Amino acid sequence: MGRRHLVVTTSDRPVLHGTDYRADCPARHILDRIGDRWTVLIVIALWDGEARFSELLRRIEGISQKMLTQTLRGLERDGLVRRTVHPEVPIRVEYALTEAGRTLRGPLRALQEWALAHVGDVSASQDAYDRAHRPPDSTDRDG
Amino acid sequence: MGRRHLVVTTSDRPVLHGTDYRADCPARHILDRIGDRWTVLIVIALWDGEARFSELLRRIEGISQKMLTQTLRGLERDGLVRRTVHPEVPIRVEYALTEAGRTLRGPLRALQEWALAHVGDVSASQDAYDRAHRPPDSTDRDG
DNA sequence: CTGAATCCAAATCGATACTG
DNA sequence: CAGTATCGATTTGGATTCAG
Numbered sequence: 001m002g003r004r005h006l007v008v009t010t011s012d013r014p015v016l017h018g019t020d021y022r023a024d025c026p027a028r029h030i031l032d033r034i035g036d037r038w039t040v041l042i043v044i045a046l047w048d049g050e051a052r053f054s055e056l057l058r059r060i061e062g063i064s065q066k067m068l069t070q071t072l073r074g075l076e077r078d079g080l081v082r083r084t085v086h087p088e089v090p091i092r093v094e095y096a097l098t099e100a101g102r103t104l105r106g107p108l109r110a111l112q113e114w115a116l117a118h119v120g121d122v123s124a125s126q127d128a129y130d131r132a133h134r135p136p137d138s139t140d141r142d143g
Numbered sequence: 144m145g146r147r148h149l150v151v152t153t154s155d156r157p158v159l160h161g162t163d164y165r166a167d168c169p170a171r172h173i174l175d176r177i178g179d180r181w182t183v184l185i186v187i188a189l190w191d192g193e194a195r196f197s198e199l200l201r202r203i204e205g206i207s208q209k210m211l212t213q214t215l216r217g218l219e220r221d222g223l224v225r226r227t228v229h230p231e232v233p234i235r236v237e238y239a240l241t242e243a244g245r246t247l248r249g250p251l252r253a254l255q256e257w258a259l260a261h262v263g264d265v266s267a268s269q270d271a272y273d274r275a276h277r278p279p280d281s282t283d284r285d286g
Numbered sequence: 287c288t289g290a291a292t293c294c295a296a297a298t299c300g301a302t303a304c305t306g
Numbered sequence: 307c308a309g310t311a312t313c314g315a316t317t318t319g320g321a322t323t324c325a326g
């Protein structure tokens with residue numbers, strides 16, 4: 001049985017790794033978290049302050065109840081979101097970012113700024129790429 | 144294909160802002176990119192300079208040929224990686240980060256630093272969460 | 287050597303129905 | 307209101323096979 005950890009070898013010091021080269025490093029875990037479809041949207045939705053479950057469901061367009069619950073649970077488990085149950089009738093549950101959760105704002109912003117700065121270039125590049133790699137056109141008149 | 148409505152075009156509103164919870168923004172596109180299993184590792188592997196296809200295959204442990212090709216194509220299409228074919232025998236193909244690709248280093252670093260700074264807290268939180276939500280154990284005894 | 291194509295298993299996610 | 311449970315469609319990624 002071979003090792004199953006993922007390794008990237010570079011001559012210099014790798015960016016996303018600490019003392020070892022495995023891909024299951026802390027940074028990889030974070031990438032897995034924010035890489036899913038909804039985590040970042042939820043964090044953004046909670047930037048302004050706490051919100052109820054149904055409120056998040058309304059504000060985050062397209063998310064299903066299942067995914068909201070599931071993602072919220074993961075965030076709560078990681079200590080990035082705090083869940084507060086108010087035993088009223090009907091029941092009320094408030095979600096809010098923890099202190100740690102709020103600090104995610106910086107890195108997310110860095111990513112946002114990169115995206116904003118490069119969205120034009122990326123879009124143009126995709127355009128050019130798609131033109132250059134267009135599927136074979138049968139109306140080709142060069143024959 | 145399917146339901147990917149990542150409209151990177153006419154978003155005149157601020158992107159990862161507290162009032163925008165939509166998934167169709169530039170930042171979302173970036174998150175989709177770096178969120179996949181291999182993109183970041185490839186970017187890291189190309190940090191030092193260009194590399195051949197087979198070299199990347201060797202250095203990024205665990206990646207399959209298919210995924211390397213596929214991810215490289217996406218990166219190339221986005222203008223983050225440049226592909227150079229040397230028509231020799233046997234053929235030689237070199238991959239390298241473009242200028243835009245290299246600028247991804249900053250945001251990636253921010254993420255890494257966040258992860259490093261919080262891995263302890265997150266781990267502890269997960270631990271506590273799992274203890275509190277322990278699977279039903281009948282051998283429970285109070286000490 | 288580079289890489290496209292195909293088949294298949296597993297993970298992800300959404301819609302729906304049901305509970306307290 | 308705030309979930310849980312389940313099923314099926316979709317997506318993802320890996321192994322394998324074939325080709326320039």
